[in-house]
Amino acid sequence: MVTNLPAEAKAKFVKYMEAKTPEEKLKALQEFFAAVPKHKGTENLVRWIRKRMSELREEIKERDRKKSGSGISIFIEKEGAAQIVIIGFTKAGKSALLKALTSVNVTVSDIPYTTKMPVVGMLRYEDIQLQLIEVPSIIPAVSAWNTKSISLARNSDGLAIVLDASRDFINEFKEINSFLNEHGIYIVKPRGYIEIERKHDGGIRIVNYGKLLCPESNVVKLMNSYRIYNAVIKVYGEADLDEIERAIYENIVYKPAIVILNKIDLLKSQDMLDKFKQILPLEIPLVMTSTLSGVGLNDIGYSIFQTLKIIRIYTKPPTGKPSSKPLILRKGATVLDVAKAIHREFVEKFSYARIWGPSAKYPGQKVGLDHVLEDKDIVEINIKK
Ligand SMILES: Nc1nc2c(ncn2[C@@H]2O[C@H](COP(=O)(O)OP(=O)(O)OP(=O)(O)O)[C@@H](O)[C@H]2O)c(=O)[nH]1
Ligand SMILES: [Mg+2]
Structure with missing residues (x-):
């Protein structure tokens, strides 16, 4: 359902898009929030605004921490052929993998949430280097905690999702996947996937790689109602006007991914593994590893290279x-x-x-x-x- 926002609300959103600093953005978003009518059709939008506001608050805090000399920048300069973010729940063995693959000196520990800052290492695959970044383990319930990990994941070229074979990895994978989706990150190209690139001229151009389920003129009208007059809109898969409107807000990104099922030495049930293979989307390579025995470690570079489609x-x-x-x-x-x-x-x-x-x-x-x-x-x- 299209949100059907009143013009006043759209005007407020335009202000948000034009805002430069996080403070201005937050203020504009608060005003936008107040102007959005709350009903079924705007549920997703309201959820998105809340999330974005909390991210902005966190960004402001983070920047202030940085100013005072503690904390680090969220952005990590890309090096090598691609930047891969290693993400997962705590104690899955992300640090152990990073250490084994790149010989970077990172603390591996049985204490949860040991890795509190992103750690970078370079993995050699044949004649190229892949930059791996372990990010702090995600805690879906504690939104502010995840900001850094999410923003690094968004900025990466791909993800390595690490699961622990001794736990309920099927559900954990589903949780991680929905957590990423909630933050606008998709590891499988969604049915309708839309990229909006704002431009300075050229009008509204629609590049159709898939199937647009509404007349192009409606898309132009929608964009204009948000005072977007120049943009390239890329449509992948099937997308309707609703999905295009969502893309204006949510800025969805697609990241190729691999899944590393670590601690395979502790796998309890072959059944569970078979089930997992059935639910795992075909385009996501699965690598089974044990940092204890070294099993599977040599396959990671190849899998990343394949999934990146480079x-x-x-x-x-x-x-x-x-x-x-x-x-x-x-x-x-x-x-x-x-x-x-x-x-x-x-x-x-x-x-x-x-x-x-x-x-x-x-x-x-x-x-x-x-x-x-x-x-x-x-x-x-x-x-x-
Ligand atoms: N049996 C077994 N244990 C492992 C394996 N890989 C890691 N571990 C152990 O799992 C525990 C957690 O490993 P870490 O690599 O620190 O986990 P993490 O995912 O980085 O977790 P954070 O603390 O949230 O950063 C450690 O005690 C490791 O020794 C493995 O393949 N097999
Ligand atoms: Mg760690």
């Missing part, structure tokens, strides 16, 4: 060797993406490319800009003199 491309000058450091691109990337990544000139003066590796019909095949690449291809771009 490829490694080695560029090579016409006379010379391929670079040893690969370019990281999305699966489905073309020669054009490589040219863009090197320099604009390579696009403008492009003549032809030569390819070696999995996507080449034969070594050194000549191809054009639209050639789709595969992991481990070598690309040599020749430009017009």
Whole structure:
């Protein structure tokens, strides 16, 4: 059901979107909250506003702590090919895994909530590095506690959800999944998944990767009613107007994920494992590990790499060797993406490319800009003199 907000409320929301500092945002949101009629159709919205207000309060507190010299920044600079957040309930073995995978010095302990600050380590997978960040264990009931973990998860390229095989991991997985959903993070592309990118010009453009269940003109009207006049709206899967309106507020993100079922040495019931495999969405790889015996640890890098849907491309000058450091691109990337990544000139003066590796019909095949690449291809771009 579309929320059908009065114009006054929408105007208040616009103020919120335009606010710069957390204080301004909080104030604008409080005013918006007061202007939203409370009924069935606005239930989700009201829940979202409450949550956002508490996040903002936490952000303000966090920033003040930082100012006074204690605490750390929520944002962690990306390093390596991708940033992966390790998330889960306490004592699942996140620190033990991080320590075993990256040799970072982190405290592993039987005392709950030992990890209070994010810890970073680099995991080598073949010729790339993956940046792993263990975040403080989540406590769904204590909203303020999770702020840091959630914001790091939102900013990451993917998640590694760690479960404890000696506990009721099926339910714990479900709890973690709904916790993430409540915070606008989806590990499976939702039925309707919408990304709204605000722009400075160009009007409202709808890029339809799926199926829009309402006329485009309604989307434009909806956006305009929020005084959004320039934006690219990407529609994945099936989405109706209601879902598009939700996306204006909730800013939903999709994160590829893997599940690590740790402490497999303590698995009590094979039945439970079989059931879990049935409920786990197909696109989420499952790795079973034990930090005690070392089982499964070597599979984690590969699983992360697979779920991220990235490829490694080695560029090579016409006379010379391929670079040893690969370019990281999305699966489905073309020669054009490589040219863009090197320099604009390579696009403008492009003549032809030569390819070696999995996507080449034969070594050194000549191809054009639209050639789709595969992991481990070598690309040599020749430009017009
Ligand atoms: N049997 C067994 N115990 C493990 C395994 N991995 C970790 N543990 C133990 O589980 C306990 C919790 O491990 P941590 O790695 O500190 O847990 P955490 O997920 O980081 O938990 P936080 O304290 O919330 O950060 C420790 O006593 C570890 O020794 C495993 O594979 N098998
Ligand atoms: Mg820990």
